[in-house]
Amino acid sequence: MEKSNFVDQIRVFCKSGHGGAGIKHFRRDKLTAMGGPDGGDGGRGGHIVLRGNSNLWTLLHLRYYKNVLAEDGERGSDNNRTGRNGKDIILEVPLGTIARDEETGEKEVEILADGEEQVWLPGGKGGLGNTNFKTPTNQAPEHCQPGLPGQEGWKVLELKVLADVGLVGFPNAGKSTLLSVMTAAKPKIADYAFTTIVPQLGMVEYRDGKSFCIADLPGIIEGAAEGKGLGHRFLRHIERNSVLLFLIPADSKNHKEEFEILVNELEEYNPELLHKQFIIAISKSDMLDEELRRDIEKELPTDIPHIFLSSVTNYNIQEMKDLLWKVLNTPAS
Incomplete structure (x- = not known):
């Protein structure tokens, strides 16, 4: 059910309403044999x-x-009455939705706030009735619009998950387990690749009633930027995150190389992702002694904050929250 319930892209044919025609009409009643123009305007087509x-x-949905x-x-209609506007169609979408034209790929609308409304496809303007064309020299215009x-056209709605922190790592790095420990979310956890095939969101309760949102994103594999594995479908969601938390397991064969592969995939997909704030977390650290930790630390970049943690023993979980909160509230340089 997890896969079928999460839909982050749909293709749909959209058509806004045609504007109503203005009419040509002249006032006629039992008291007026040759009245002036009174043709009303057409109504606007539905947005x-x-x-x-x-x-x-x-x-x-x-x-x-x-x-x-x-x-x-x-x-x-007559008596200068404007036609009724076409009824608008309102599509409710999750926050982070982008609407694009399928043919050009151009972004047309982006929804980021609850209750925010934007006209995606405007309806056609109604035509003018002949009343609008009356002039001192033309008292009986025959023209209307x-x-x-x-x-x-065919359009695409695309969802990019909105979260403060995105968990990035290879399959089986421990992202889902960390999310379950830090939040009330209950992602599927198992010891095989791509357990997580859709983004999982959770709210982290911090001190003094404060909180922030963290997303467990499907695991990267080498070549993801070229569409391998879950490829672009996964990388799209990273674009929304303020902070990227790189999760590298303690039992990795080469921690530095694993981090570099992850960063390279982000750069291949979108170089702007490198301007985000990074944190490195070494998961499964309960299996390390002090000497192994020092060896791993020597491999890690000195300019990126890092932390050792264990989701199983809760080691450094609160310290992880403190670090994330500090980075989230520190302006990027």
Whole structure:
């Protein structure tokens, strides 16, 4: 169920409403045989709107929306009455959703706040009735305008998970176990590659009622930037994180090389990711003695904060929270 319940990208055909036509009409009643123009304007076509909803974490509810078609505006009527606007369609999406045009790949809308509403595809403008074309020299205009067409095309909604901290590491580095210890989240944990195939979010309770959000992201493999493994689908979610926590197991054959591979995959995918704040955590440290720790420390970059921890024994878990909070609240240089 984990895989089917998390949908982070959907493709949908969208069409906003056509604007209603203005009309040509002249006032006629039992008291007025030759009245002036009174043709009303057409109504606006319906918009397609995206609205942020913090209670959503997946695009699953939109998966079966194959066509999103907004209502057309109504044509104007006599007595200068404007036609009714087409009904807008509002699509609720999780925070971090980006809307793109499928053909060009251009980002059109981005939703980051709860309750934020943005018009994605505006409806066509209604046409003007003949009243608008009356002039001193043309008291009986015969001209009116048709409504403008709406916009249409195949679109893509793409979710990038919003979290303060992203856990980065190879499969089986202990990310899911760490998340379960630091938060109330209950990710699937097992001793085989890609146990985590979708992002898992958890809130870390810190001191004095403060908290921050941490995401266990699917494991990187070498070549992820080229689409291997979970590839781009995973790396997309890293772009949102303020801090990247690199988790390297204590029993790794080469800690420095493992870290460099992880950083290289991020750089290959998007060099801007290297400007984020990094922390290195050596997991499963309960199996290390002091001499082994010193040897591992010598391999690690001196300009990146690091910490040894154990999710099994809770060793340095609170210190890990303190370090994350400090880095999250320190402006990047």
